[in-house]
Amino acid sequence: MIEVQGLTKKYGELVAVRDLTFKVEPGRIWGLLGPNAAGKTTTMRILTGYLPATAGQATVAGFDVFNEPDAVKRSIGYLPEVVPLYLDMTVSGFLGFVAEIKQVPAAKRKAAVARAVESAGLKDVSHRLIKNISRGFKQRVGIAQAIIHDPKVLVLDEPTIGLDPAQIREIRELIKSLRGEHTILLSTHILPEVTQVCDGVVIINEGRLMASGSLEELAASFExxxxxxxxxxxxxxxxxxxxxxxxxxxxxxxxxxxxxxxxxxxxxxxxxxxxxxxxxxxxxxxxxxxxxxxxxxxxxxxxxxxx
Amino acid sequence: MKNIWSLMKKEIGAYFSSPIAYVVISGFLLLVGYFFYSLVLWFNAQAMQMAQNPYYAQQININEMVFSPLFHNMSIILILVAPLLTMRLLAEEKKSGTDELLYTSPLSVGQIILGKYFAALVMLAAMLGLTALLSIFAFAFGNPEIAPWLTGYLGLFLMGATFIAIGLFFSSLTENQIVAAFLTFVTLLLFLVLNWVASSGSGTWQSVLSYLSFSQHFEDMTRGILDTKDVVYYLSFSFFGIFLAHSVIQSRRWR
Structure with a gap:
């Protein structure tokens, strides 16, 4: 579902991602694991079409990220590291706007918002202004906006960062509940997140691939x-x-x-x-x-x- | 087209969900109202005197004595107001990280920028439209000519549209709203008074500078003269501002 081949990204002299190759199978949750500044966010930004790569190829849901960016953007839901929220909007108003710009047809928009509110557990706050809800709910709104157009692929950048332990557990449960319907790539620097939530992992450090595969494969090959x-x-x-x-x-x-x-x-x-x-x-x-x-x-x- | 509309709606909503729209519109109306009132008072006093003399009585003209100076005053106020309308358009998206949502949605940069531009234009039109209500009094109790009044408003709108395009460009350069507003203000003021140096220059320089100045092209419009070259000037200036903003955003993503 996600295939990355020889991906390289340079910011001037600095090489953020170096010759990265990995693959995520449909319907699975894959973790992109690495310490801070390993190149996780850069990789995700390239996959979602926010940044162009310097070299290499990537396909998402069968579309080439560089040649068919619009098709890719339509089939991807993206939660950036800094959750993009318009604080002066209500939760449902914001989700309605995202549905519009993600090209959900007008007739289906209301249902799409209702579904996203439902699956992200936002029912109680859907009419409140985003600036007045808690950090954990904001994170849920971030996930709701990512799934609003029912994308095949979800890319979640550090979905649990900055949350308290109870909220972290809730968000992880939420992500797990999306398995199967969506192929998910989530980045994290916390290992337990991978072992608890993911089926497989891509470990990177300083922009380089260190290891990748399903958790069982990795465990076997390194033992x-x-x-x-x-x-x-x-x-x-x-x-x-x-x-x-x-x-x-x-x-x-x-x-x-x-x-x-x-x-x-x-x-x-x-x-x-x-x-x-x-x-x-x-x-x-x-x-x-x-x-x-x-x-x-x-x-x-x-x-x-x-x- | 639908995408531009979606963004436009969102931006107009953002103006009204923050105090910006209310503060800016009411301040603008207060100032314009005050100018209109003082011009009408002055006009009354003048008209009273001039009516004594049959020669001068011929020359009493409410368009020239009230509306023309009023439009000039409004153009100066717009220089202060336009940066406030445009400063947050792109700068805030960048600062709050919401640009990542926009640029990873199936929207083109052009659609994003135009949506924001049109939203600011709607604000401008609303502000100008509300001041037009003041003129009802002049039309009810006097007999101004409608044509110079209409071209004056058209001129204000075109000039405001140019201001907004320039503001949009500066908003694309920075994530700091104050920097964006101030740079816009400085640029607008410079272009407004560009013809001052022109008067003491000579030859090509003089004509280039006075052509580039905002006020030169506005002058005729307040007098009821609608020249295509003035309209083309404002439209091409606006287009240039939008084009620059587009290039900045596009290049930022490719760096």
Whole structure:
């Protein structure tokens, strides 16, 4: 549904996006993950036709972004990072205006607004001025304006940024409820957002593609080793030596009170590690699987992983 | 066409959902009303004196003595008012990030700009239309000629349309409304008085400068003379302003 081929964007000397290639399958939610200034917003702006690319190709819903911009704009719903709202309009007035400029036929406009209000959960505030509603509702209005013309593709730039935890959960539920009807590409720098909401991910850093694929694919391809990361009350050489003594454990490395315990694939020594930690009362605070997407992302961000 | 209409409606709504429209229109009406009143008082006093003398009595002319100076005053007020109408048109969209919504919708830059331009024109027409009500008194109690009155208003509208096009251009350059308004004001004032230097110059320079000046082309219209070259001047100036605004927006997106 979204296909990007060798996309490059330069702002003068600065290269914001470098030779980016990825693909999003229809009806799925894909995350565009990267630290700040990784090129996420630039990529989205190119896909939505706000910015032209310096080189490369992109197609959305079968239309070429550069040669058929109007067709692309008609089949895309876009929530920019700064939610575009006219504060002096009412929620339904604003959605009506967006329906008009997104070329929803006059006869269907009312229904389109009602549907968007309904699915974004805006019923209670639809007659209020946008400047008087809360941040979370403003974000919902942003999503409502993106889905107003029932686009095949949704591009959401940092949809949960700046919201409180309850609002974040609500917005994530809202996005999940749109799965299937729409193909969604959402950008974020928060990893849990990807693991909770998305089916797949494109990880970029400094404009370069680091990894892309469905979550299962990625997990499999990066798991050369199995293991756990163990967070203890107090970590050190003593604890590391104890863990190293477990049969099958190949490597233990300590970083503060976090110990990384590795063994070769195919075995599962988690029980043994936990038992040891309990027996010797090492004070387990946390134990998580190694080679999770989180580790991958941390490696990407800290620059330890080459594309 | 439908897209231009959608944007136009939205912009007119924006004028009236903020205090701008009310403040600007009422201020404009207050000033014009005051000028009209003082001109009529002066005209009465003059007419009284002139009527004593049969030669001068022939020359009493309400068009020349009231409307012509009134139109000149109004053109100066428009120089102050036009920047207020245009400053937010493109600058605010950029500042609030709503330009991203417009430019990712299936609209052309031309449609966006024209929608905004026409919305400001509607405001201008409404303002001028309301001042025309004042003239009812002059028509009810006197006998002014209608033709110079009509061409005077046409001149004001054309000149205002030019002001708005220039304001739109400056609004496209910046996201700061005050900067946009001030640059518009400076430019308009400069073009209005461009013919001052022309009077002491000579040859080609003189004719170029006085041709470019707003006031030169307005002069005839307040006297009831409708010359196509004046109309063409204002229309081409407006077109130029819109074209510049269009180029600025277009180039910004391609940078």
């Amino acid at each position: 050369r080793k199995d293991g756990v990361i163990l967070k203890l009350r107090r970590g050190g050489a003593e604890e590391a030596a104890l863990l190293r003594a477990i049969p099958g454990v190949e490597k233990v490395s300590a970083e503060g009170n976090e110990l990384r315990v590795e063994w070769s694939r195919g075995r599962d020594l988690r029980d043994d590690v936990a038992r040891l930690a309990l027996d010797k009362s090492l004070g387990i605070q946390e134990m998580r699987s190694l080679a999770s997407i989180e580790d991958l992302y941390m490696k990407v961000v800290s620059g330890g992983l080459e594309p």
